[in-house]
Amino acid sequence: MSGNSFGKLFTVTGFGESHGPALGCIVDGCPPGLEISEADLQTDLDLRKPGTSRHTTQRREADQVKILSGVFEGKTTGTPIGLLIENTDQRSKDYGKIMDRFRPGHADYTYQQKYGFRDYRGGGRSSARETAMRVAAAGIAKKYLREFYGIEIRGYLAQLGSICTETASFDWDVVHQNPFFCPDMALIPELETYMDALRKEGNAVGARVNVVATGVAPGLGEPIFDRLDADIAHAMMSINAVKGVEIGDGFDVINQKATQHRDEITPQGFLSNHAGGVLGGISSGQDVLVSIALKPTSSIRLPGRSVDIHGNAVEVVTEGRHDPCVGIRATPIAEAMLALVLMDHLLRQRAQNPQPQTTTPIIPNKCV
Amino acid sequence: MSGNSFGKLFTVTGFGESHGPALGCIVDGCPPGLEISEADLQTDLDLRKPGTSRHTTQRREADQVKILSGVFEGKTTGTPIGLLIENTDQRSKDYGKIMDRFRPGHADYTYQQKYGFRDYRGGGRSSARETAMRVAAAGIAKKYLREFYGIEIRGYLAQLGSICTETASFDWDVVHQNPFFCPDMALIPELETYMDALRKEGNAVGARVNVVATGVAPGLGEPIFDRLDADIAHAMMSINAVKGVEIGDGFDVINQKATQHRDEITPQGFLSNHAGGVLGGISSGQDVLVSIALKPTSSIRLPGRSVDIHGNAVEVVTEGRHDPCVGIRATPIAEAMLALVLMDHLLRQRAQNPQPQTTTPIIPNKCV
C-alpha cells in the first residue's frame, strides 16, 4: 500500500480509477515563483489523451485539468498543487462480462489476489487512465526545468512491432505532427496500414519509445541507491505495459569492449555518448538517453484461455475500447516520468550544493 | 544526498569507500525471531569476493562480516542489525596517477562535478566494493524468504561478450561450481580462453546476468509507482555498471503480438511466462524473471583520451587491480538486490493484508 507517491522532494501523489468520477494528484514540493496555468499543462495532456486518431482507443475524454491550489496570481506559492481531471466518457457496461473473469496477461488476476476484490470497470486503478495525472503533474516540472535550467525533454516512437522509425531522415519537428509520435513522416503510410490491419485482426502489438533530456548539468543523482539512472528505471518501469528499460547503449553493452564503450573526453566535448549521460549514477552533462519497451495490451478481441474468480476454466474476449498499441500514447507519459525524476534530483542536488563548488571546468555537451 | 538507503520497511543503509578502513550497513526492519549467524551471510559474500580466480580482480579481501547488533542468542530481535566488513588489502598508491584525472567512462568525472572533490583511491564510494554490504544484508532477507515463505532466488551469467550461456544443457547445479556462474560446464574452456585473451589485451567486456525468484506468492507490489517490477528495475539499475533491465520477455515484447505475449491461464497453471511473473506491477505467482546488462569496466590498461581536473587534455591508463568483466561477480549482487526488493514488498503486503482475503483459487506456478 501507499505506493502512489513518486519523488522525494518534488513529490507527486495520485488517485483515481478508469471509471470513477475523477482522477487527481497532488504536486508537493514545487518551488514558489513559477508562472503556471492550466493551459501550460493542457498541451501535453492533449498529446496523451485518447480518441484523437483511429489508431488509439475511441474513448473520448477532454482531459481538462483544473488547478485547485498552490497557485496564486498566476504563480506557484510553494504550497501543494492540487490537480483534478473529471472522467466524462466511462462506458462501464462493456465490462460486465469480465467482472468475474481474468483477461490473460492483464492485472485483473493480480489485483484480485492482492486486494481480495477489484473495481473491474475499465480496469479500475490498473488502467493506464491514471497516467493522465502523471502528464499533468510533469507539465509543472517540465516548465520549471525549461525556464530555470534550460532542460528540454523530448520523446518519440522508436519502433512499432517490426517497424523501426529511427531512420536517416529523423526529424524532431515532425514528431508532434502525426498520431504516432514518429520522427519520420515518410513512414506514416506504412504505420497506418500496419495499425489498420492490426485493428481489423483484433490483435495488439508492442513498441519502443525513446526519451532524451538535453541541458542536464553534471551532478544530478544520489548514489549508491538513488542513482539518477536507478530512479529513471523505477519511473519508466512504473508505466503500464513497460517490460524493459535501457540507459544509453542499454543491452548492446553486453557485447561491447571497454575501448568501444567508454566515452572518451576532450576539453571540447565527449567523443561519444554510449553511457547515455549517466556515469556512476550521476549525470555527466551529456544528453540523458532512455529507451523503454512496451508490451502489447492484453485487452483484445481475440479469445484467450483463462479462469474465472472461482477458478473455473473460461474463454475471455475483451470488449470495450482499447489501444491496439499502447506504445503510441506512451511517448508523453515517458517524457513525463523523466521530467519528474530530473526535477526531483535537481532539488536534491540543490539541497546539497546551492552553488557549484567544483573548480573543474565542465565538458561541453557535444560529440566532437 | 541521503541516497544510501534502500527499502521502505526492510531498509538497508550503507557506508564505506573502496580504500577506507571498513564498509558497513544497517539492516532496519528485519522481523524478530529469525535464526541468523555470520556464517549464514558469509556464503554469498564468498561467492562475490574478489581474488577467487584469475578472471577477477586480484585484490585479496576476506570479506569477513561481523554482526554488531540486532541478534541475541542467535535470533534477530527486531532491532536494527549492524554489519561491518573491514578492508584489508587496499593498495592506494596505484591511484596516485588518476587523482587529478578522469578515467573515460568512469564516475571520476561526475563525482568531481557533483561533490567538488573526491576520494580517488580505488574509486572511493563509486567503487563496486560497496556491493559487499548489499550481499551481506541480503543474506538476511534471503534466509527469511526461504525459511518463512519458501522463496528461492538464484542467478547465473547468461552472456559474456558474444558467448551466450543459456544452452540446451542448462544446469542450475553447476552455476556455483565454476568461477563464471555459468550454467553449462561445457562452456568453461571457451570462457577461460576468452577471458585470458581479454586480460592479455588489457581490455574489458560486458555481460548479461539473469535472476529468477521461485515461490513468490501472488500479491506483492504496490501500484501505481511502487510496483514490484518498478522497484526491481530501481534495485538492478542501482548496481554498478548496469545499463539495462528486463522483466520477462523484456525488449522482445516490442515485436510481439498480444496473442503471442499474453500468458494464457488454466486451472492447472499458466501456459507460458512471458510476463516474468509480474502483471500490473504485482506478482502473479509465477517465477519472477529478471535480466540485466552490465557494461565493460572503464578501468583498463589501454590508454584513452580524457581531461584532468583543470580541463587539460590528457591520456589515461588505469593501473591497479580490476575485473576485466564486472558481470562475472555481479550474479550474487543481482540476487541480493532482488532479495531486498522481495523482502520489502513481502512486509508491505503483510501490512495490508495479514491474512489473504481473496477466495479466488491461486493458479499453480507451473507451465502446463
Next chain:
Amino acid sequence: MSGNSFGKLFTVTGFGESHGPALGCIVDGCPPGLEISEADLQTDLDLRKPGTSRHTTQRREADQVKILSGVFEGKTTGTPIGLLIENTDQRSKDYGKIMDRFRPGHADYTYQQKYGFRDYRGGGRSSARETAMRVAAAGIAKKYLREFYGIEIRGYLAQLGSICTETASFDWDVVHQNPFFCPDMALIPELETYMDALRKEGNAVGARVNVVATGVAPGLGEPIFDRLDADIAHAMMSINAVKGVEIGDGFDVINQKATQHRDEITPQGFLSNHAGGVLGGISSGQDVLVSIALKPTSSIRLPGRSVDIHGNAVEVVTEGRHDPCVGIRATPIAEAMLALVLMDHLLRQRAQNPQPQTTTPIIPNKCV
C-alpha cells in the same frame, strides 16, 4: 517543501488554501474491505466545521466531503482514496488590508520570508481550514481502528483560559452535546459568559485539549526514532496553534520520584497510568493519554504593532471572521491526528508481526 504528507504506510497527503476553490487529500494505504461512505466521514467533519455556534468563526461552510476514488460497491479497494471538499463561503475582500502587512504572532511573516510571496486571503495554506481534510481522512482510520481492533479515540476540551473542565462530574457522554466539547454541562454557562466577554473585547485566549485512545494493544511504536509517542508529538505539534504536547503525566514528571511515577504491574492490571500508555516508545496496552496546549489566535480586532512587507512600522487590526478560541474546534482535529498515528503504527506492526509471537500474557488494561 513536500511536507504535506503524514504517515508511512497509512499516508495522508493534503492540499488546499482557505480561500481557494477546494481542499482535498489522498489517503494512500487503507487496507481493502473496509465499508466506508461519505456519511461516515461527515460526522466528525460536522463537529469541526465552522459557524455552528456563536463561539466560533461565523464563516459558513457545509464541509461536504466527496469520495472520488478507492471505494467500490461501498468498500475500500486498497487503492488511494481521493477526498474533496469545496470552499463555498470565502470572503476574500476582508483581507485586502493585510495583504501587505503581517499580523503579529501569525504565519504571515514567516510564509512571506520562506516563499517570497504568499496567498494572503484568509491565511492561504497557513489557515486551520486545511484541518478539515485531516478530520475527513482520519474518519477512515477511526472506522478501521474501531471495527477491526476495537480502538476508540475520544477527546475533550480540558481547559479554556483559566477555566479547567476536568471536574469531578466528568462525563464523556456530554462532550458532543455542547459547542465547547466540555465534559461537564454544569460549566457551560460559565464558558459562554467567558467567551461572550472575550468576543466583545475583540481578544482571543488559549486552551488545552486532551485525547484518549482506548483498546490499543501492546506493541505499537517503532523505536528508536519512530516511537509511538514521538509520532504523536509530531502529529499534535503539526496542528495549527499547538505549542505543547504531553504524554501521560507530561510536565508533572519533572517533580516526581521514580516510586511515584512508575506504573506498578499486577496480573490483574496496572496500578496506575502515569506513563500514558507508552513505555520505551511502544504502546503498553493501557489507555494512550495525550494533552496539548493551543495558543490564542493572533487574528484579533485589537490593534497590534507590526511591519509591512517593505519593513515599515504599521499598526495591524484583523478583520474577517475568526475563532476567539481555536482550541474549541481543535478537539476533533486532535482526535484525527491520534487516529492517523495509531492507524499507521498498526499497519507497521502488522508488517513486522502478522501474528503475535510472544507467549507472555497481556496485562489487562484496567487500573486495579
Next chain:
Amino acid sequence: MSGNSFGKLFTVTGFGESHGPALGCIVDGCPPGLEISEADLQTDLDLRKPGTSRHTTQRREADQVKILSGVFEGKTTGTPIGLLIENTDQRSKDYGKIMDRFRPGHADYTYQQKYGFRDYRGGGRSSARETAMRVAAAGIAKKYLREFYGIEIRGYLAQLGSICTETASFDWDVVHQNPFFCPDMALIPELETYMDALRKEGNAVGARVNVVATGVAPGLGEPIFDRLDADIAHAMMSINAVKGVEIGDGFDVINQKATQHRDEITPQGFLSNHAGGVLGGISSGQDVLVSIALKPTSSIRLPGRSVDIHGNAVEVVTEGRHDPCVGIRATPIAEAMLALVLMDHLLRQRAQNPQPQTTTPIIPNKCV
C-alpha cells in the same frame, strides 16, 4: 520496524544495544567540504558520557568515536559517514535477575510484547546508551550549522525535581563547568545534596531541560505536517524518558490572551518571543526555544510490584548501574536532536530556495 532513521535529507540511521559489542550510525546527506575530525565529535560525547561524576551511572565508557567513511583528507566528501563506538564496560551479569521479569515503568514489558523476546542485558536497544550515536552524529550537524550559518545550539538543566535553576544569575558560561549542566553555580551545593540523598534512598527523579538555537534564519520548516516545531517535537519525544515538549511559552499559552501572547513586531526587532521562534511551523528568525520534561528512570533499587514473562506476580529490584536522574545527561542529547532537525530543515529549505527570493526585510533577532 525500520524506525531507526531520523531526517529526510540529513539522515541519521543508528544501531546498537547497551551490552552489544558496539554502537554505530550512518550520517547520510552531509554536504561535501565540511572540515571534520573525530575530535570535533568527541567534545559533546564527553559531555554526555557516563561515569564523569558520582551523580550519574558509574558505568565507565570512553565513548571514543571512529569515523569509518565519508571523510577524505579531513573534509566530508558528500558520501555517507559511518560512525562507530565500541562498548567496553558491559556488566551483563547484573541483569540475570530481570531477564524474565519486567521493571515497572520500563520498556522491558513493551519490548517483550512487541518482539516476542528481548535482549535484557542493560535494556538492550531500549537503553539510553544509543543516544551516544545521536550526539556523535549531531556533532557534524552542529559544526556545519555553526560554520556555514552561524547557528548556535545550547542547552541547560532548567529544573531537577523541585529545584528550578532558571535564576536571576543565569550564566551560559558555567553550564559546562558543573556536572549538572546548571546555569547557576550557586545552586550546585543544593543539587549535590539533593542527588546524594536521592542516591542513598535508591530512588530517582525527573527533570526539565531547555534548549535554545540562536542564529536560525526565517524560513525553516515545511508545513503543513513537516513543520519545524512538529519535527522538533518528534525529535525531542524520541529521547528516552521524555514525556513532554514545549515550544516557546508551551503550556503557559492556555491561560494567555492574544494581546499577551502575540509577539509584536517593529523594524528594529520583535517585542517578545512567546512563540519560541516558530510561527505557522516556520522559523521566524527569533531564537528557537524548546523545553522538555524527563521522567525519573524506572531502574531503581527500591522494590516494586510487577509480573514475570509468564504473567506471575513478582517483586522487582533493579541492580546494575543507573542514572538517578537521566535528565542530567540529557542536555547534550537534546542539543543533538535540535541540531539534527535544524540541519535537515536547512537542507530542505535550500532545495526549495537556494537564494532567498523575498524582498521583505528580515526583522532583527533581538527583543527591543
